[in-house]
Amino acid sequence: xxxxxxxxxxxxxxxxxxxxxxxxxxxxxxxxxxxxxxxxxxxxxxxxxxxxxxxxxxxxxxxxxxxxxxxxxxxxxxxxxxxxxxxxxxxxxxxxxxxxxxxxxxxxxxxxxxxxxxxxxxxxxxxxxxxxxxxxxxxxxxxxxxxxxxxxxxxxxxxxxxxxxxxxxxxxxxxxxxxxxxxxxxxxxxxxxxxxxxxxxxxxxxxxxxxxxxxxxxxxxxxxxxxxxxxxxxxxxxxxxxxxxxxxxxxxxxxxxxxxxxxxxxxxxxxxxxxxxxxxxxxxxxxxxxxxxxxxxxxxxxxxxxxxxxxxxxxxxxxxxxxxxxxxxxxxxxxxxxxxxxxxxxxxxxxxxxxxxxxxxxxxxxxxxxxxxxxxxxxxxxxxxxxxxxxxxxxxxxxxxxxxxxxxxxxxxxxxxxxxxxxxxxxxxxxxxxxxxxxxxxxxxxxxxxxxxxxxxxxxxxxxxxxxxxxxxxxxxxxxxxxxxxxxxxxxxxxxxxxxxxxxxxxxxxxxxxxxxxxxxxxxxxxxxxxxxxxxxxxxxxxxxxxxxxxxxxxxxxxxxxxxxxxxxxxxxxxxxxxxxxxxxxxxxxxxxxxxxxxxxxxxxxxxxxxxxxxxxxxxxxxxxxxxxxxxxxxxxxxxxxxxxxxxxxxxxxxxxxxxxxxxxxxxxxxxxxxxxxxxxxxxxxxxxxxxxxxxxxxxxxxxxxxxxxxxxxxxxxxxxxxxxxxxxxxxxxxxxxxxxxxxxxxxxxxxxxxxxxxxxxxxxxxxxxxxxxxxxxxxxxxxxxxxxxxxxxxxxxxxxxxxxxxxxxxxxxxxxxxxxxxxxxxxxxxxxxxxxxxxxxxxxxxxxxxxxx
Numbered sequence: 001x002x003x004x005x006x007x008x009x010x011x012x013x014x015x016x017x018x019x020x021x022x023x024x025x026x027x028x029x030x031x032x033x034x035x036x037x038x039x040x041x042x043x044x045x046x047x048x049x050x051x052x053x054x055x056x057x058x059x060x061x062x063x064x065x066x067x068x069x070x071x072x073x074x075x076x077x078x079x080x081x082x083x084x085x086x087x088x089x090x091x092x093x094x095x096x097x098x099x100x101x102x103x104x105x106x107x108x109x110x111x112x113x114x115x116x117x118x119x120x121x122x123x124x125x126x127x128x129x130x131x132x133x134x135x136x137x138x139x140x141x142x143x144x145x146x147x148x149x150x151x152x153x154x155x156x157x158x159x160x161x162x163x164x165x166x167x168x169x170x171x172x173x174x175x176x177x178x179x180x181x182x183x184x185x186x187x188x189x190x191x192x193x194x195x196x197x198x199x200x201x202x203x204x205x206x207x208x209x210x211x212x213x214x215x216x217x218x219x220x221x222x223x224x225x226x227x228x229x230x231x232x233x234x235x236x237x238x239x240x241x242x243x244x245x246x247x248x249x250x251x252x253x254x255x256x257x258x259x260x261x262x263x264x265x266x267x268x269x270x271x272x273x274x275x276x277x278x279x280x281x282x283x284x285x286x287x288x289x290x291x292x293x294x295x296x297x298x299x300x301x302x303x304x305x306x307x308x309x310x311x312x313x314x315x316x317x318x319x320x321x322x323x324x325x326x327x328x329x330x331x332x333x334x335x336x337x338x339x340x341x342x343x344x345x346x347x348x349x350x351x352x353x354x355x356x357x358x359x360x361x362x363x364x365x366x367x368x369x370x371x372x373x374x375x376x377x378x379x380x381x382x383x384x385x386x387x388x389x390x391x392x393x394x395x396x397x398x399x400x401x402x403x404x405x406x407x408x409x410x411x412x413x414x415x416x417x418x419x420x421x422x423x424x425x426x427x428x429x430x431x432x433x434x435x436x437x438x439x440x441x442x443x444x445x446x447x448x449x450x451x452x453x454x455x456x457x458x459x460x461x462x463x464x465x466x467x468x469x470x471x472x473x474x475x476x477x478x479x480x481x482x483x484x485x486x487x488x489x490x491x492x493x494x495x496x497x498x499x500x501x502x503x504x505x506x507x508x509x510x511x512x513x514x515x516x517x518x519x520x521x522x523x524x525x526x527x528x529x530x531x532x533x534x535x536x537x538x539x540x541x542x543x544x545x546x547x548x549x550x551x552x553x554x555x556x557x558x559x560x561x562x563x564x565x566x567x568x569x570x571x572x573x574x575x576x577x578x579x580x581x582x583x584x585x586x587x588x589x590x591x592x593x594x595x596x597x598x599x600x601x602x603x604x605x606x607x608x609x610x611x612x613x614x615x616x617x618x619x620x621x622x623x624x625x626x627x628x629x630x631x632x633x634x635x636x637x638x639x640x641x642x643x644x645x646x647x648x649x650x651x652x653x654x655x656x657x658x659x660x661x662x663x664x665x666x667x668x669x670x671x672x673x674x675x676x677x678x679x680x681x682x683x684x685x686x687x688x689x690x691x692x693x694x695x696x697x698x699x700x701x702x703x704x705x706x707x708x709x710x711x712x713x714x715x716x717x718x719x720x721x722x723x724x725x726x727x728x729x730x731x732x733x734x735x736x737x738x739x740x741x742x743x744x745x746x747x748x749x750x751x752x753x754x755x756x757x758x759x760x761x762x763x764x765x766x767x768x769x770x771x772x773x774x775x776x777x778x779x780x781x782x783x784x785x786x787x788x789x790x791x792x793x794x795x796x797x798x799x800x801x802x803x804x805x806x807x808x809x810x811x812x813x814x815x816x817x818x819x820x821x822x823x824x825x826x827x828x829x830x831x832x833x834x835x836x837x838x839x840x841x842x843x844x845x846x847x848x849x850x851x852x853x854x
Contacts, residue, residue, distance in 0.1 A: 022125045024146065028153035029306060031146075031177070033061060033131065039119025040133060045178055047154070047238055049308050054236055058179040061119060064272045065162075066171040067139050068113035072286040074105045080203050082513035088204040093447065093565045095375075096642055100208070103218075103641045107286045110217045113169065115272045120144070140164045142172060152321060154306040160282075161299040164292045171285040173271060174242055174302050180234055180276040187233040187311045187555070188213045188269050188276070191604035192226035192639040195311075195555035204513070208641050210568055211517075211556035217270035219281055221263045222249045223646055224639045227608045229318045230267045230278035231311045238306060239314040242267065242278035243322050245301040246611045252631055252649060256618035258699050260649050263287050265300075278304070312600045316671045319608045323632075326674050328612040331627040332682030333801055334778040336692065338719045343770045344692035345712045346395060348705075350403050354691060356709045358384045359411060360438050362418045368411030369436055373707030375563050377447050382438040386412050387710040388743045390466035390751025391717035397470060397753050398768040413467065419443055420460050420480055426507045427451055429487035431459035447562035450510050453491050453498040454560055454571075457523030458744035460484035465526035469740045469754035478531065485527035488520070489539050496521075496546030500558070500566065511566070517551040517558045518571045519578040526741055529585060537585070544582055547575070548594045555601060559638050560745050569638035570747040573602040573656040577748030580662070581741075592666075599663045599672070605639055606675045607631045607650050619685065619701050628685040631698055633678025649698030652686045653714055654679035655747020658721035665729045673729075680722055681800045714746055721749035723781055727796055730848035734828065735759050735796065737766065759794050759850065760827045762787055772815040777807030780843065786816075793821055795851040799843035809839040811853070821853035 022040075023032040027048065034043040042061035046053040080088040089100045106112035120133035120142075130147040141163040149155035162172050182199060189195035193210055200212030207214040222228055229243040250262035266281040282300045283289035292298065303322060307314045319325045348354045356371040369384030376383045386392070392412060396404035415436070421427045430451050433443030445455065464481045468474060491498055498516045499509040521543025528537035551557050552575075559569030579595035582588075612627035619629060634650035636643055644651075660676035663669070686695045688704025693712045695703045705711055721739075728736045737757030739750040756763040764785040773782045773795065781798040793816070799805050813820045824835040827850040835853055843849060 019123060019125060022123045022131045024129065024131060024148050024156075026148050026153050029148065029156070033123055035123070036119070039121055039135070040123045041119050042177060047306050047308075049236065049238060054238065056178050056238075057181065057184060057234070060176045060178050060275070060277075062271075063118055063120070063135065063142065063144070063175050064173040065116045065118070065137055065140065065142060066113040066173070066272070066281075066285045067116065068169040068285060071169060071291075072105070072107050072112035074101070076104050076106055076109060076111070078104075080104075082204045083202045084513035086513065088208070090565055093563065095563055095644075096565060099642055099646050102646065103207070107284065108219055108221075110219050110268065110272055113171070113285050117273060139166050139168065140170060144175065146175075149303070152305070152317070154308075156304045157301065158304060159299060159301050161297065164294055164296045167292065167294050169285050169290045170292050171281050171283055171290055172300075174280040174304065176271045176275055176277045176279065177304060178277065180232060182276065184234045185213070185232060185276060186235050186237070188231065189311055189555070189604060190220045190225060190230050190267055190269060191315060192224055192636065192645075193220050193641065195601060195604060197554065208567075209514075209556075209558065210640050212554065213269065215274075217268055217272060217274045219266035219268050219284065221266060221284075222609070223252070223260050223263075223649070224641065224643060225267070225609070226604045226606050226636070226639065227315060227318055227323065228265070228267060229315075230269045230280075231314050231318075232269060232276065232278055233311045233314070237310060238308060239311050240278060241303075241305045241314050241318055242280045243303050243305065243318050244280045244282060245303075246323050246609060248282060248300055249610050251610060252698075253617060253619075253629055260699060261646075264289055312603070315603065316669075319671060320674075323608050324611060325608045325632065325678070326670075328627065328630075328632055329674055329678050330802060331612055331614070332678065334682055335684040336687070337775065337778045337781050337800070338680065338723060339773075339781045339783065340778070341687070341692045342716050342719055342768070345716055346399065346768070346770060348691040348693055349395075349712050349716075350401065350408075354709070355712070357408065358438065360384070360436075362436070362441065365414045365418055366411055367415040367418050367436070368408060369415050370710040372435060372710065375446070376435050376437075376444065378440065378442075378444055379435070379437060380439055382440075383435045384438060385435045385710060386415055386713075387746075388713040388717040389416065389463040390469075390740055390743060391713045391720070393467055393470040394720065394751055394753035394766075395716060395768065398766045416459075416463055416467070417476075417480065420484065422480075422483065426502070427487075427504075429456070429460070429483035431455045434459055445562055447565075448501075448510075449504045450501040451504055452501045453488065453516065454518055454520045456484055456488055457520050458560070461488070461523030461526045462741050462744050465530055465741050466751045468530050469751065481527060481530060485524060485531070485533075485536050488523050488527075489535070492539055492543060496542040496544075497550070498543070514558055514566060515550060515556075517547070517556055518560060519547065519575040521547060522578040522581070522742070525578070525582055525585065540582065541586065541588075544579060544591060544594075548579075548590065551575070552579075552594045552598050552601075561638060564638055564642055564644065567638040567642035568640060569643070570605075570635065570655060571745075572598065572605065573635070573659060574742055574748045576602060576663070577659050577742050577750065580659075596663065596667055599659065600669075602656065603671060603675060605636045606656075606679070607634050607636075624685055628682065629698075629701065633675065634698060635679065637697075644697070648700075651696055651698065652683060652694040653696060653711060653718065653746055654722070655714065655718045655743065655749045657718060658725040658750070659748040661722065661725035661729055676722065677800075680719075714743060714749075717743055717751070718747070718749040720752060723783055723798065724752055726798055727783060727848060730798065730846070731850065735850060756788060757785065759785060759796075759852075762792065762852075764788070764792070764794055767793075767816070769815045771812055774810040774812070775807045777805055779805050780807040780809075780841075782809070790817075791854060793853045795853065797841055797843060797849045797851070799845065799847045802845045804842060804844055804847075806840065806842045809841055810837060811839075823854050825852045825854070826850070827852055
């Protein structure tokens with residue numbers, strides 16, 4: 001690196017003889033600059049596509065330097081409104097106040113300081129692969145090296161150097177190589193913030209909610225970006241991206257404290273003059289790195305990349321080839337297996353002192369829910385709720401634990417029955433609130449006195465549907481499911497959509513500036529599958545068709561968290577599984593295609609920066625490796641301008657992991673499985689040691705459940721879904737278990753365990769007994785199942801890492817039924833061997849073994 005740095009400095013310092021043209025060319029790119037009275041401009045630029053050179057639109061080659069003598073202010077005099085004409089931001093939602101204040105500063109809106117737009121005054125052909133440009137401004141000299149990359153022929157490596165002549169705040173933008181007319185834009189995205197195929201003029205809709213391409217040339221910061229890049233695909237299916245060097249981004253945990261909110265580098269889909277072209281800004285004007293004394297030298301690097309293909313192909317290039325995401329996955333290893341985590345969380349959830357289960361009476365019905373200490377309007381610390389009913393019934397079924405079956409599930413079921421309005425009126429069949437306030441004896445929503453169609457889908461259709469998979473003969477639940485389905489049909493508009501919410505008193509639609517761009521239709525799929533009624537399937541398809549046209553095709557979504565006024569969130573990933581389930585029910589290819597598209601969009605919500613390392617850091621005084629607490633690989637609760645990632649970073653609730661394994665199996669796109677494994681593996685630093693419950697938000701590190709004890713059910717749910725998805729993929733569908741419905745709210749993981757699965761042709765039920773399996777290698781996962789006749793016990797072993805592993809496996813039969821199985825068969829083989837008390841097993845990288853004990 002030192003040698004490279006010396007070479008770069010010598011190139012910057014070289015003199016510039018007079019020339020009229022300079023150029024760069026390889027087998028993929030051709031760029032020619034020509035001297036003009038206004039400076040050096042790009043006169044020709046072309047990209048090779050299928051043996052043809054395609055001219056790239058309107059060549060430019062201009063630069064922008066931002067300067068301010070004083071630190072820019074934080075307030076903007078502009079007031080904003082929604083598309084419905086109401087003031088923005090909505091003052092009812094207090095979490096949005098500071099986030100919008102950060103997003104609406106002159107710096108963020110790219111109006112701060114004085115902009116000096118220029119073409120270089122001097123140019124020099126350094127060699128066949130590099131050209132140099134210089135511009136002398138009154139406050140600084142800018143020198144730029146543009147080089148062809150040897151490894152990736154569509155990449156330009158750009159090194160920019162700024163030598164100040166006076167003190168002040170400076171920000172240097174990357175060059176605009178060409179300007180993209182609006183009509184030629186096929187897709188544009190800053191991953192995590194927005195994506196779309198058309199511009200959105202309204203700032204709340206486009207900039208805040210990420211629905212469409214914002215017209216403002218806003219600067220986007222590291223903390224809300226899934227991948228720190230800006231990507232634009234033009235109509236000839238050529239994609240271009242601007243990506244800062246990975247080391248430029250802020251470190252969210254600088255040695256021993258949280259620095260998530262630092263802002264060192266910005267990306268945008270536009271330059272300062274609002275010309276459409278991906279742009280990097282460094283340093284960020286007004287931030288600490290931008291304050292420079294006179295005669296100070298700084299420099300930074302970036303890549304401008306071109307690819308023949310759509311935006312998601314470019315995203316994969318940035319993620320793996322520039323951010324080296326796949327290489328970082330190799331650092332990950334466990335101190336505790338996911339399987340062991342499930343066992344320990346099972347103990348946590350069956351201990352009333354840790355699970356914080358409350359039993360209370362509601363209209364003569366004994367109901368149970370876990371304490372909820374997060375934000376709920378009207379709560380006096382008395383809110384209770386339940387989360388993953390599919391995981392509850394799965395764990396009870398797999399453990400056969402009477403503490404769950406007799407002492408918890410009946411009262412959790414009563415909570416569910418009480419949650420649904422059954423008397424007459426506009427809300428008959430609806431979920432009247434996801435939280436119950438024990439002091440006020442009232443069900444409420446998170447952030448207002450209203451009722452949502454999506455809540456009907458979640459807390460009636462999904463929860464009752466998942467319970468019915470385990471209790472198919474329950475007539476009362478069937479009746480309740482039909483009540484909910486009929487209301488969803490009644491509320492559905494002629495075009496297939498739903499309103500976002502209804503005022504509980506006036507019954508008028510609320511949030512009319514937003515469309516219900518989320519998987520509300522999925523509730524009708526549940527009804528169709530359980531009740532076998534074609535009218536529900538027809539309505540589900542109608543809703544899905546509207547959703548594909550208005551959400552998937554446009555890249556526009558809203559979320560399901562009321563406290564952030566439905567900022568786009570994990571419901572986008574959930575929508576992918578909803579569409580995939582509809583495809584499996586109907587075999588209509590358009591739902592499969594839409595599911596894949598939605599899953600690819602959701603990849604934008606997975607953090608792929610900063611690069612993880614072996615560097616030592618301190619967390620609560622304990623030495624730990626950087627990769628153990630790295631954000632890269634985790635997903636957002638909600639990202640972008642409005643999301644909690646701005647305050648807390650990403651989350652440890654990795655509901656998407658199983659879906660992404662299924663998507664890899666479906667598409668062969670390796671980014672899916674790399675992201676799934678990066679999320680799931682090696683996250684032990686975020687576990688509460690006594691309980692193995694992971695923290696929800698990244699920034700609290702090893703706090704554990706904290707105010708969200710019900711999250712343990714979701715964690716059991718996603719881990720089980722992920723491990724079974726890996727098993728099915730690795731055994732090439734020889735081992736599989738039927739999947740139920742997605743969990744409410746937090747993502748796409750699905751219930752299992754309600755029917756026997758198939759293990760190399762033998763029907764078997766999932767079983768879980770604490771202590772049945774002991775393994776001395778935490779990188780080996782284990783899943784147990786038992787044949788219907790109880791004679792065979794199956795042990796599935798999975799290697800979590802990309803290296804061979806060996807583990808000693810001990811099975812304690814007294815934890816199951818006390819009957820020792822004396823022989824073991826390695827499936828799909830037929831040869832049996834004597835089963836000792838301990839099995840030493842070797843697994844290949846990401847390998848699987850299936851043992852049958854008899």
